[in-house]
Amino acid sequence: MTAELISVGTEILLGKIVNTNARFLAERCAEMGLCVYHQTVVGDNEERLAEAFRTALDRSDVVILTGGLGPTEDDLTRETCAKVLELPLEEDPHTRERIEEYFKNSTFKEIPDSNWRQAMVPRGARVLDNDNGTAPGLILEKDGKTAVLLPGPPGELYPMFTEQVYPYLSGSQPARIVSQMVKLCGVGESKAESQIQDLIDAQTNPTIATYAGVGEVHVHITARVSGDEDADKLIKPLVKEIKKRFGTAVYTTREEETLEMAVVRLLKKYELTVTTAESCTGGLLAGRIVNVPGASEVFQQGFVTYSNKAKRKLLDVNKATLKKYGAVSKETAKEMATGGVFAADADTCVAITGLAGPDGGTEEKPVGLVYIACYMNDHVTVEKYQFKGDRAKIREQSVVRGLDLLRRCILENYAK
Amino acid sequence: MTAELISVGTEILLGKIVNTNARFLAERCAEMGLCVYHQTVVGDNEERLAEAFRTALDRSDVVILTGGLGPTEDDLTRETCAKVLELPLEEDPHTRERIEEYFKNSTFKEIPDSNWRQAMVPRGARVLDNDNGTAPGLILEKDGKTAVLLPGPPGELYPMFTEQVYPYLSGSQPARIVSQMVKLCGVGESKAESQIQDLIDAQTNPTIATYAGVGEVHVHITARVSGDEDADKLIKPLVKEIKKRFGTAVYTTREEETLEMAVVRLLKKYELTVTTAESCTGGLLAGRIVNVPGASEVFQQGFVTYSNKAKRKLLDVNKATLKKYGAVSKETAKEMATGGVFAADADTCVAITGLAGPDGGTEEKPVGLVYIACYMNDHVTVEKYQFKGDRAKIREQSVVRGLDLLRRCILENYAK
Numbered sequence: 001m002t003a004e005l006i007s008v009g010t011e012i013l014l015g016k017i018v019n020t021n022a023r024f025l026a027e028r029c030a031e032m033g034l035c036v037y038h039q040t041v042v043g044d045n046e047e048r049l050a051e052a053f054r055t056a057l058d059r060s061d062v063v064i065l066t067g068g069l070g071p072t073e074d075d076l077t078r079e080t081c082a083k084v085l086e087l088p089l090e091e092d093p094h095t096r097e098r099i100e101e102y103f104k105n106s107t108f109k110e111i112p113d114s115n116w117r118q119a120m121v122p123r124g125a126r127v128l129d130n131d132n133g134t135a136p137g138l139i140l141e142k143d144g145k146t147a148v149l150l151p152g153p154p155g156e157l158y159p160m161f162t163e164q165v166y167p168y169l170s171g172s173q174p175a176r177i178v179s180q181m182v183k184l185c186g187v188g189e190s191k192a193e194s195q196i197q198d199l200i201d202a203q204t205n206p207t208i209a210t211y212a213g214v215g216e217v218h219v220h221i222t223a224r225v226s227g228d229e230d231a232d233k234l235i236k237p238l239v240k241e242i243k244k245r246f247g248t249a250v251y252t253t254r255e256e257e258t259l260e261m262a263v264v265r266l267l268k269k270y271e272l273t274v275t276t277a278e279s280c281t282g283g284l285l286a287g288r289i290v291n292v293p294g295a296s297e298v299f300q301q302g303f304v305t306y307s308n309k310a311k312r313k314l315l316d317v318n319k320a321t322l323k324k325y326g327a328v329s330k331e332t333a334k335e336m337a338t339g340g341v342f343a344a345d346a347d348t349c350v351a352i353t354g355l356a357g358p359d360g361g362t363e364e365k366p367v368g369l370v371y372i373a374c375y376m377n378d379h380v381t382v383e384k385y386q387f388k389g390d391r392a393k394i395r396e397q398s399v400v401r402g403l404d405l406l407r408r409c410i411l412e413n414y415a416k
Numbered sequence: 417m418t419a420e421l422i423s424v425g426t427e428i429l430l431g432k433i434v435n436t437n438a439r440f441l442a443e444r445c446a447e448m449g450l451c452v453y454h455q456t457v458v459g460d461n462e463e464r465l466a467e468a469f470r471t472a473l474d475r476s477d478v479v480i481l482t483g484g485l486g487p488t489e490d491d492l493t494r495e496t497c498a499k500v501l502e503l504p505l506e507e508d509p510h511t512r513e514r515i516e517e518y519f520k521n522s523t524f525k526e527i528p529d530s531n532w533r534q535a536m537v538p539r540g541a542r543v544l545d546n547d548n549g550t551a552p553g554l555i556l557e558k559d560g561k562t563a564v565l566l567p568g569p570p571g572e573l574y575p576m577f578t579e580q581v582y583p584y585l586s587g588s589q590p591a592r593i594v595s596q597m598v599k600l601c602g603v604g605e606s607k608a609e610s611q612i613q614d615l616i617d618a619q620t621n622p623t624i625a626t627y628a629g630v631g632e633v634h635v636h637i638t639a640r641v642s643g644d645e646d647a648d649k650l651i652k653p654l655v656k657e658i659k660k661r662f663g664t665a666v667y668t669t670r671e672e673e674t675l676e677m678a679v680v681r682l683l684k685k686y687e688l689t690v691t692t693a694e695s696c697t698g699g700l701l702a703g704r705i706v707n708v709p710g711a712s713e714v715f716q717q718g719f720v721t722y723s724n725k726a727k728r729k730l731l732d733v734n735k736a737t738l739k740k741y742g743a744v745s746k747e748t749a750k751e752m753a754t755g756g757v758f759a760a761d762a763d764t765c766v767a768i769t770g771l772a773g774p775d776g777g778t779e780e781k782p783v784g785l786v787y788i789a790c791y792m793n794d795h796v797t798v799e800k801y802q803f804k805g806d807r808a809k810i811r812e813q814s815v816v817r818g819l820d821l822l823r824r825c826i827l828e829n830y831a832k
Contacts, residue, residue, distance in 0.1 A: 011627060013452045015443025016636075020434055022457070027431030036429045037464055039457035041438070048453055071606040073616075074625065105784070105802050112606040132805045153628070155809060209432070276699070276720070282706025283692070283699030286720040290698025293774055293807060301726035304692070304702040304718030306711070310760075314717060344726075358709055391709060 003034040003169075004060035006052055008068035008077050009152060010043040021066045021157055028161060031179060032170045033224065034062060044074040053084050057145050062169065067152030069135040071114040077149055078120070078138065085142050087122035095119040095127055095136050102134050128164045132156045139168065178231035181255045182219040182242045185404040192217040195245055199238065206234055208242075214393070215400030216259065248411055251404070259403050260288045266407060267298040270414045274406065275344035276302035277315050277336040277351040279327065280370065285352060285399045301344050305336070315339030315351075326365070328353050333371035334380045341375045348376045348409070350402045356391045370398045374409045381409055419450040420476035422468050424484035424493050425568060426459040437482050437573055444577065448586045449640060450478060460490040469500050473561050478585065483568030485551035487530040493565055494536070494554065501558050503538035511535040511543055511552050518550050544580045548572045555584065594647035597671045598635040598658045601820040608633040611661055615654065622650055624658075630809070631816030632675065664827055667820070675816065676704045679823050683714040686830045690822065691760035692718035693731050693752040693767040695743065696786065701768060701815045717760050721752070731755030731767075742781070744769050749787035750796045757791045764792045764825070766818045772807045786814045790825045797825055 005025050011017050022039050029036050038056065042048045049068070056063040068077030082089050096119040103111045118135050121127055128137030133156040138149040148165055150157050184192060189212035193200070196219070200208045206223035219242055223234040243250050251262045267274055276286045276299075286302035289295050303314045308327055311317040316339040317332060325331040333353050340349035354370025361367035368387040373380050383405055387394045421441050427433050438455050445452050454472070458464045465484070472479040484493030498505050512535040519527045534551050537543055544553030549572040554565040564581055566573050600608055605628035609616065612635070616624045622639035635658055639650040659666050667678045683690055692702045692715075702718035705711050719730050724743055727733040732755040733748060741747040749769050756765035770786025777783035784803040789796050799821060803810045 010625065012439075013442055013455065014446045014638075015439045015441070016627075018434060018436055018439045019455075023428075023431045023434045025431070026429055030430045036431075037459060037461070038468075039429065039435075041455035043453060045453070052454075070628075072609045072626065073613075102804065105782075105804060112604070112610055114606045114610065132809065155630075155805065159806075278699070280706070281703070282711075282715075283694070283702030283718055283720060284706075286699030287697070287703050287811075290696070290700075290720075290722060290811075291808065293772075295698075296722055299698075300723035301730060302699055302720030302722075304699060304706075304720065306706060306718075307716035310717035392707065395703075395706075 001034055001062065002060045003029045003036050003062040003064060004056040005029075005036060005039040006049075006056055006063060006065045007039070007041045007152075008044060008049060008065060009041070010045075010074075012041050013043050021152065021154060024154070024158060025064055025066070025161065028166060029064075031222065032166070034169065044068055044076055046076050046080050049076060049080045050084050053081055053147075057084070057147070061144075062146045062148065064148045064150065064165075066150045066157060069118070069137075069149060069151045071112065071118055071134065073114070078117075078122070081138075081140065081147055081149060082122040085122065085140055085147065087124065087140065087142070089120040090123055091119050092121045092125075092127055092136075093119075095121065098129060098136070099134050126168075128160055130156055130160060132159060137164065139165070178225050178235065179220055179222040179255070180235045180239055181253065182221070182239060182246070182250055183252045183257070183259075184217045184219065184246055184249045185215060185251050185259060185400065185407070187217055187246065187249050189217050192219070192246070196242060199241065203238075206238060208238065214396050215404070248408060251407060258291070259400065259407075261292050263403050263407050263410075264289065264292040264295055264298055266410045270410060272347040272410065272414075273298050273300065273344075275299070275340045275346040275349045276402075277340035277349055278302070278304050279306055279311070279336075279353040280356040281352045281395050281398050281402070282306060284395060285350060285402050288399055288403060300346070303340060303343065311336060311339075315343060328355055328365055328369060328371065330371055330373075330382050330384065333373035333382050337373035337375035337380050337382075348374065348406065350374050350406050352398050352402050354385075354387075354394070354398055356394045356398075358391060368394050370394065370401075372398065372402050372405050374402075374405045376409045376413055381405065417450055417478065418476040419445045419452050419478040419480060420472040421445075421452060421455040422465075422472055422479060422481045423455070423457045423568075424460060424465060424481060425457070426490075428457045429459050437568065437570060440570070440574060441480055441482070441577065444582060445480075448582070450585065460484055460492055462492050462496050465492060465496045466500050469497055469563075473500070473563070477560075478562045478564065480564045480566065480581075482566045482573060485534070485553075485565060485567045487528065487534055487550065494533075494538070497554075497556065497563055497565060498538040501538065501556055501563065503540065503556065503558070505536040506539055507535050508537045508541075508543055508552075511537065514545060514552070515550050542584075544576055546572055546576060548575060553580065555581070594641050594651065595636060595638040595671075596651045596655055597669065598637070598655060598662070598666055599668045599673070599675075600633045600635065600662055600665045601631060601667050601675060601816065601823070603633055603662065603665050604628075605633050608635070608662070612658060615657065619654075622654060624654070630812050631820070664824060667823060674707070675819050675823075677708050679819050679826075680705065680708040680711055680714055682823060682826045686826060688763040688826065688830075689714050689716065689760075691716070691756045691762040691765045692818075693756035693765055694718070694720050695722055695727070695752075695769040696772040697768045697770075697811050697814050697818070698722060700811060701766060701818050704815055704819060716762070719756060719759065727752060727755075731759060744771055744781055744785060744787060746787055746789075746798045746800065749789035749798050753789035753791035753796050753798075764790065764822065766790050766822050768814050768818050770801075770803075770810070770814055772810045772814075774807060784810050786810065786817075788814065788818050788821050790818075790821045792825045792829055797821065 126139040135151040140147040317335040336351035357367030542555040556563040752767035773783030
């Protein structure tokens, strides 16, 4: 079966945004075994959209369109596709109700007239509820072809595709794709790849591929499994081998588990509480920990100490230390971590202090220099990093390394 | 003049990489005043590439292809385009020399045979030297149409386009695109659009379009300006009118200014310092403020008080208040904001307390309920929100509304 992607949006044609939706959908299609031979981008223009849709229907079994389902006048996807497929639009009472519900729970006083357009659906359409917005998705089937219309905002598209479209489309696929992830932290992508190059080269099913995130590498093992074949038999030995080669750099083998989730899981397991003492990351480390539902069990408070005065007052960092070594130093990081533990009455503390730039760097202490410390069991481990990239990237990498340092400290101290 | 982009690469169709090249080229084309109505992705397949190229030549003046110029067998762009345009391939001595030169300076001992293919160019082609690889770019002109063939790796594509293709194409362009943004916070997209529908309908040049972000709406005004025309004359009256209609909901008209940058700018202007007291957002609000380089002038410290105990200890929230009204209440938000100001000795404080879910909601206090408070000049403003979406979305919206509340309080108190 072939699938084709059409992204609708003038902002993509103008280069205002990157078409990450197409990548997401292409990846999912590949997982399902759907062959994608074409991706197209057209603007919010009826004529060109209709032409692109007709061409796609002509040469592909499944056409997935994203964008142009919003309430405003330049959102034309629903109407245009209905016209091409010669399906009349009819009001869907269920969607109307959901829109009412959505606005009742929002801060808006009244529902704009234009939003009612979103309740009009082509006859016979399968309506996909949107839990994160007002535009429902639609699946249209006609003459053996399937058209899937999805909202453009990734926050609406991704869950809708994963929860509703993926099962729908993959149900009609004879072979299924089973994948398993091994997530690493603290190893570069090319180094990670070279350590398993022999495995990558030797495999055709499953295949092994590495993907780089910020400070992380994800190793994907993807097997194509037919009917009653045992996916575990194909995948498990490889996972075991990869875990053996990377040791503690592996933080999880669960696809849905993020680094912060792995860290919170370990903290819970060993009944530890953590606090944070942040300078250049300014709360982002605490924010990542609180990403995890139920983090309150291990995290009660955090300190954002951006100024020297705040470091002294909240974390009891020595005035002399700040003067002698500076705020960005091994010594200050150490005192921040120690002070945090005592101020929050926590078992452990991660402290981050560094130069995120763009200004303030010197030859001795260049932008990107970051010290990360972790206090655990009366001992502070400090690591020094020299990160590359802009302010946002330096801060993001610092947070990842902070979480990973905490993870490694727990493993060293408790997982013996 | 119209331009069309064709990206050649199976790895894009498989979702292995994001098509950032298309974004780069689309942005450059918009700058040059070239109208891009279509972007297409095809794989390394001769038949489908030829078809896509023919279609593009048919409907556009300029076709820009990226990828598939490499030395390996699945790199087919050069040969396929030459065939479609009926131009024979001939060896280009200059390119042959450059390839020899390139390998002399590399770590390779000998030049792989396959690389000589890259010296074969269609008759009459303008050859674009590649300073960062072996594949030269090509400009082909035939029957009033222009085809531009460029290497896929961004490190080769970007400089080649900027230094050689941009001047070539823009030389033949009489018009350019000038755009201006008006950014709003606290207004929904459809409401925003309906408030300026008459302006949107009345305009063909400039055009007006709205785009929604989290808690924000961006109004884009885009003008097509020829040679010596005055862009300001076209755009400024519209900006003025839009600002008048939305009043204080407008937080900036600078494209590069984010909401947190606008807030820090106002704090600096009125010489105010701010602190943060966060529960459910767990540091993300402080993190957003610290996004802004130079935020240290207005922000010295922030409090992440996730537990009730931390709210009492760090922010002096009354035990009785927590007991009577609960942690997620107007009263607690108010005391957090007040306590933050005194604990940090700051001029103002934004406090956020809410239920980000997925668990912990009740009928009376459902998931998504968030109180945001701002202390300023001995007065606390508290706002109640009921947000939609998952944990991440609720927290992100809370941060945006927190920043916006601070912004509005500053305007009300100081910008009279």
